[in-house]
Amino acid sequence: MLLNLEPLYSSIVENIKERISKLSRPPKLAAVTCQPDPSTISYLKSQEKQAKRLGIEFAVYEAPKTSDLKLLLPKLSADDTVNGIFLTHPLPADISELEAVSLISPEKDVEGRNPISLGNILYDNPIFPPCTAEAVLRIIKYLTNPSGKRITVIGRSVTVGKPLAMLLLQKGVDATVTVCHSRTKELAELTKSSEIVVVAIGKAKALSKEYFNPGTLVIDVGINVEGDEIYGDVDPSVAEVCDLTPVPGGVGRITTLVLMEHTVKAAEMARKY
Numbered sequence: 001m002l003l004n005l006e007p008l009y010s011s012i013v014e015n016i017k018e019r020i021s022k023l024s025r026p027p028k029l030a031a032v033t034c035q036p037d038p039s040t041i042s043y044l045k046s047q048e049k050q051a052k053r054l055g056i057e058f059a060v061y062e063a064p065k066t067s068d069l070k071l072l073l074p075k076l077s078a079d080d081t082v083n084g085i086f087l088t089h090p091l092p093a094d095i096s097e098l099e100a101v102s103l104i105s106p107e108k109d110v111e112g113r114n115p116i117s118l119g120n121i122l123y124d125n126p127i128f129p130p131c132t133a134e135a136v137l138r139i140i141k142y143l144t145n146p147s148g149k150r151i152t153v154i155g156r157s158v159t160v161g162k163p164l165a166m167l168l169l170q171k172g173v174d175a176t177v178t179v180c181h182s183r184t185k186e187l188a189e190l191t192k193s194s195e196i197v198v199v200a201i202g203k204a205k206a207l208s209k210e211y212f213n214p215g216t217l218v219i220d221v222g223i224n225v226e227g228d229e230i231y232g233d234v235d236p237s238v239a240e241v242c243d244l245t246p247v248p249g250g251v252g253r254i255t256t257l258v259l260m261e262h263t264v265k266a267a268e269m270a271r272k273y
């Protein structure tokens, strides 16, 4: 069955709006772009639309070169009118992801990419976990109780697979987690012995029905653009035997909301000082 995440989506929207109504001024999200390609520009437009719909101020800052980035990120980090900083890809070739995200203050790291944000997850203190990893956790918790469940995460990226595995292992979440990657042998044996499988590999329709037992909950994180179409990492026919999140309209849609929610949280935290 293709799952309907609309009630989860609506409840997060309502929660965000209510929290914004209690702030003295709208939260502000600063998007920083370096050398935006057409997909970055279209992504930014959709984020801006979502922010405005919720009552979040959204501003785009350009930093074409690494030297610009090294000035802008600390400046925005120190700017009291900015609550969240969101850094788009691609970055200039002469700066690493780690170096760039380390320039963002952890209090404003609403994407959860700074090493401090990632380290906090290991201490069961996820202040700003990566938005997609948190979106997957929220979806799983909305659909079932993960405690004691066997969950396989396919993919070990810094933004999805690895932090998600840590979130699922947290005390209070208590899943039993297996993490797979491109060198994993006998992948189907692992997916078939799991009650929940999260697929984040970045290959359109890569996993078919043969990988899953009937009734498995399958969370498809993939966003693969082919022409005018968007495909997940899981073949849609899997929905004939399993509970499958839709693409588009699944993890990606909740991820955008988590980014906005983090911006509201950053504004609430800033108010305390």
Ligand SMILES: NC(=O)c1ccc[n+]([C@@H]2O[C@H](COP(=O)([O-])OP(=O)(O)OC[C@H]3O[C@@H](n4cnc5c(N)ncnc54)[C@H](OP(=O)(O)O)[C@@H]3O)[C@@H](O)[C@H]2O)c1
Residues within 6 Å of the ligand: 132, 154, 155, 156, 157, 158, 159, 160, 161, 180, 181, 182, 183, 184, 187, 200, 201, 202, 203, 206, 221, 222, 223, 224, 233, 251, 252, 253, 255, 256
């Ligand atoms: N919905 C959202 O909001 C959202 C957000 C971020 C990403 N995404 C999508 O999620 C997907 C994954 O993104 P990502 O950033 O995590 O990708 P990534 O950095 O390219 O990582 C892909 C991971 O999948 C593993 N992998 C690749 N092929 C595999 C295979 N055949 N079997 C098992 N593992 C395999 C890779 O293993 P190795 O480490 O061994 O190479 C790697 O760990 C993409 O489609 C991306 O567009 C969606």
